[in-house]
Amino acid sequence: MNQRFLPLLITTAVFVLGYLFCSLEFHNFATVRVFCNLLTDNAFLGIVAVGMTFVILSGGIDLSVGSVIAFSTVFLAVTIETLQLPPLLAFALVLAIGAVFGAAMGAVIHYLRMPAFIVTLAGMFLARGVSFLLTTESIPISHPLYSTLNDASIGIFSGRLSLIAIVMLVVFAVGGVLAHRTRFGTNVFALGGNLLSAELMGVPVGRTIVWIYTLSGGLAALAGIVFSLYTSAGYSLAATGTEMDTIAAVVIGGTLLTGGYGYVFGTFVGILIQGLIQTFITFDGTLSSWWTKIAVGVLLFAFIALQRLLLIVWSPRGRASFAMPKLFATRSAPSSSSGSNAFKGASLHPLSKRDGNNSDHSHLAGRSEARKGDDSLICVSALERKE
Amino acid sequence: MRVNLPAIVKRLSGVKHLPQFGGLGLVLLVDWLVSPQFFDLRMQGGRLFGSLIDVLNRGAPVALLSLGMTLVIATGGIDLSVGAVIAIAGATAATLVDAGVPVVLVGGLALAVGLTCGLWNGLLVSVLQIQPIVATLILMVAGRGVAQLITKGEIVTFVNPQLAAIASGSFLGLPMPVLIACGLLGLTLALVRATALGLMIEAVGINRRSSAFAGINTRVVIMLVYVWSGLCAAVAGLVLAADIKGADANNAGLWMELDAILSVVIGGTSLLGGRFSVTMAVVGALIIQAMNTGILLSGFKPEFNLIVKSVVVLVILFVQSPALKGLRRGAVVRGIVR
Numbered sequence: 255m256n257q258r259f260l261p262l263l264i265t266t267a268v269f270v271l272g273y274l275f276c277s278l279e280f281h282n283f284a285t286v287r288v289f290c291n292l293l294t295d296n297a298f299l300g301i302v303a304v305g306m307t308f309v310i311l312s313g314g315i316d317l318s319v320g321s322v323i324a325f326s327t328v329f330l331a332v333t334i335e336t337l338q339l340p341p342l343l344a345f346a347l348v349l350a351i352g353a354v355f356g357a358a359m360g361a362v363i364h365y366l367r368m369p370a371f372i373v374t375l376a377g378m379f380l381a382r383g384v385s386f387l388l389t390t391e392s393i394p395i396s397h398p399l400y401s402t403l404n405d406a407s408i409g410i411f412s413g414r415l416s417l418i419a420i421v422m423l424v425v426f427a428v429g430g431v432l433a434h435r436t437r438f439g440t441n442v443f444a445l446g447g448n449l450l451s452a453e454l455m456g457v458p459v460g461r462t463i464v465w466i467y468t469l470s471g472g473l474a475a476l477a478g479i480v481f482s483l484y485t486s487a488g489y490s491l492a493a494t495g496t497e498m499d500t501i502a503a504v505v506i507g508g509t510l511l512t513g514g515y516g517y518v519f520g521t522f523v524g525i526l527i528q529g530l531i532q533t534f535i536t537f538d539g540t541l542s543s544w545w546t547k548i549a550v551g552v553l554l555f556a557f558i559a560l561q562r563l564l565l566i567v568w569s570p571r572g573r574a575s576f577a578m579p580k581l582f583a584t585r586s587a588p589s590s591s592s593g594s595n596a597f598k599g600a601s602l603h604p605l606s607k608r609d610g611n612n613s614d615h616s617h618l619a620g621r622s623e624a625r626k627g628d629d630s631l632i633c634v635s636a637l638e639r640k641e
Numbered sequence: 642m643r644v645n646l647p648a649i650v651k652r653l654s655g656v657k658h659l660p661q662f663g664g665l666g667l668v669l670l671v672d673w674l675v676s677p678q679f680f681d682l683r684m685q686g687g688r689l690f691g692s693l694i695d696v697l698n699r700g701a702p703v704a705l706l707s708l709g710m711t712l713v714i715a716t717g718g719i720d721l722s723v724g725a726v727i728a729i730a731g732a733t734a735a736t737l738v739d740a741g742v743p744v745v746l747v748g749g750l751a752l753a754v755g756l757t758c759g760l761w762n763g764l765l766v767s768v769l770q771i772q773p774i775v776a777t778l779i780l781m782v783a784g785r786g787v788a789q790l791i792t793k794g795e796i797v798t799f800v801n802p803q804l805a806a807i808a809s810g811s812f813l814g815l816p817m818p819v820l821i822a823c824g825l826l827g828l829t830l831a832l833v834r835a836t837a838l839g840l841m842i843e844a845v846g847i848n849r850r851s852s853a854f855a856g857i858n859t860r861v862v863i864m865l866v867y868v869w870s871g872l873c874a875a876v877a878g879l880v881l882a883a884d885i886k887g888a889d890a891n892n893a894g895l896w897m898e899l900d901a902i903l904s905v906v907i908g909g910t911s912l913l914g915g916r917f918s919v920t921m922a923v924v925g926a927l928i929i930q931a932m933n934t935g936i937l938l939s940g941f942k943p944e945f946n947l948i949v950k951s952v953v954v955l956v957i958l959f960v961q962s963p964a965l966k967g968l969r970r971g972a973v974v975r976g977i978v979r
Contacts, residue, residue, distance in 0.1 A: 315774070317899075362955075366958070366959065368958050369912045369913075371719070371774075371902075371912060372902075372903075372906055372912065372954070372958060373958070375899055375902070375903065375954070376951045376954040376955050376958070377951070378899075378951075379947045379948070379950050379951035379954065380947070380948060380951035380952075382947050383944065383945070383946070383947030383948035383949075383950070383951060384948065386944035386947060386948075387942075387944050387945070387948065390944060498778065498781065498782060501778065502778065502782055505775060505778075511772050511774060511775050512772060542789070542794050544785070544786040544789035544790065544794065544890075545786065546786070547782055547783055547785055547786030547789075548783050548786035548787065548790070550782050550783070551779050551780070551782040551783020551784075551786065552783065554775070554778065554779045554782060554783075555765075555779045558771050558775055558776070558779070559769065559771075562769060562770065562771060
């Protein structure tokens with residue numbers, strides 16, 4: 255058995271054990287109906303978590319998904335109820351808007367070299383703000399198609415697998431294939447492993463990043479459709495904090511937040527574990543809902559601590575990364591070749607002073623970027639000396 | 642007459658913190674345009690009133706958060722838990738004062754709670770070496786649950802006038818929150834600029850390993866910035882709880898961590914760590930609040946708030962963007978060579 259699967263196995267084992275524990279506690283728990291409801295209740299969370307898995311695998315983060323979900327529900331409510339658009343057209347429109355929104359954020363992240371955290375934070379404000387503009391009230395959606403879609407289900411024994419649960423399962427299946435069996439997936443993992451190496455190996459970095467955020471935005475819009483089906487309403491305050499729940503599910507599912515390692519299936523189990531806690535609290539009836547948050551926090555901690563432990567135990571490099579030899583192996587080459595650095599240090603040219611001032615308020619620039627700039631300035635000062 | 646563009650660009654880029662002060666000036670100018678009495682100040686009952694004072698007063702909690710957040714971000718970290726710490730500290734203070742504990746003790750205990758939260762984050766990041774964003778996500782998720790545990794799920798209100806004075810009191814004509822924020826800003830500046838600590842924080846943020854080789858105790862430095870962030874958040878939590886004379890574990894400080902991170906980034910501190918400016922982060926917090934107040938004064942619906950905020954964030958990011966910086970620098974260099 256490959257030890258790479260260990261975090262995934264442990265996550266799955268926690269879910270299975272947890273489910274067993276709940277079944278022992280409440281004898282109705284181990285029914286198909288409860289499990290199907292678990293899938294239905296967390297369908298929107300699962301769909302958006304697939305997109306988040308790709309984003310996190312690539313080493314990024316997307317804080318805008320919760321707002322995009324809210325925007326989608328409001329947009330659907332306004333277009334279907336107020337503008338009387340056919341629902342299917344509205345679905346297509348909202349998917350396109352979500353995807354374009356994601357693509358725009360991806361483009362800004364890549365081409366303007368800005369941290370994903372801040373760009374998607376701005377996206378979060380923007381999407382939430384636009385949905386506030388559309389309406390601040392909760393609009394019920396009473397189109398007949400909604401009830402048809404909500405009633406559509408596959409009966410399995412005593413339970414029924416609803417349409418939105420099926421949509422989630424399909425998204426997870428497609429996401430799994432996309433991540434682990436296609437060139438795009440390999441590129442995503444390569445980006446998360448090491449951006450620079452990926453670029454040197456010929457991974458189309460810009461295109462891949464834009465596609466990743468397009469996927470995340472599109473899936474968030476799809477989750478918005480599912481959420482509006484689930485609640486039959488559009489509300490601009492819906493799904494606040496979904497982004498953090500999603501990130502937590504991805505991390506519990508065993509994906510490294512630094513990127514480059516993880517499984518889409520793990521995210522599925524992560525979603526199920528969160529849903530399980532909620533269902534348990536509902537079943538218990540005496541526990542307050544805030545225990546969900548505490549339990550999820552404790553689980554998060556347990557899984558992250560476990561990941562650290564496994565990393566240290568497995569890889570000989572886990573320990574060695576703090577040792578001297580590796581440092582010199584990786585760092586010695588540039589320092590020996592940069593004789594021009596000494597020249598820069600010695601230079602008392604006003605140009606270098608100005609550069610110092612300049613970088614004072616400009617160090618949002620990546621450090622490598624700043625270094626590149628310094629080099630070009632050094633060349634210029636060298637030119638001037640020749641003159 | 643030929644306009645010497647490179648020279649202008651050169652001179653402008655020499656001004657320190659131009660984007661921040663320019664941004665604040667611009668926002669205040671717009672505020673003044675939408676509401677001509679924006680800069681009017683009047684004295685009433687020994688306390689100054691006016692929109693400007695309002696900006697300072699309302700901006701104080703985020704400014705308080707940004708003090709600690711700047712140091713955390715300067716080490717290359719991030720603290721998502723400050724909103725939850727606000728809720729925990731507020732819940733602690735409200736519950737204790739409601740139970741009849743003396744105010745001084747209540748304040749001390751609330752700060753101690755914030756300190757403990759910071760210590761927990763610091764332990765996770767520096768000793769267990771967990772990524773800061775995940776490490777603080779734990780407390781962000783669990784923290785509100787803990788706060789609700791303290792208040793037993795209710796909104797605890799209190800009537801103690803001494804505790805309420807933290808938010809509504811005034812001294813020398815200025816509201817108490819402003820003075821508290823100024824005091825903590827001074828303390829933070831003294832901590833990082835009068836000692837070598839600031840230098841160490843920057844060193845850790847630029848390269849943790851090499852600063853460890855240079856003899857800096859990186860664990861202690863990282864632990865310290867998270868503790869400081871927790872402490873600042875607890876102070877903000879006290880101010881916010883005193884402001885509403887109660888503790889709402891669900892909504893106190895909700896999403897405030899994002900505003901705090903935003904003000905630090907607007908203040909020009911890179912999310913990658915390294916050089917930082919605490920004062921500019923406070924200016925960033927004021928920019929955010931001046932926008933909020935301006936939108937309220939303009940009579941626009943508050944729904945516009947988020948949109949304007951996101952547009953301003955994008956503009957500021959464009960201005961600070963490395964790609965754009967390259968263009969500007971290129972222009973300067975070309976001008977000199979010519």
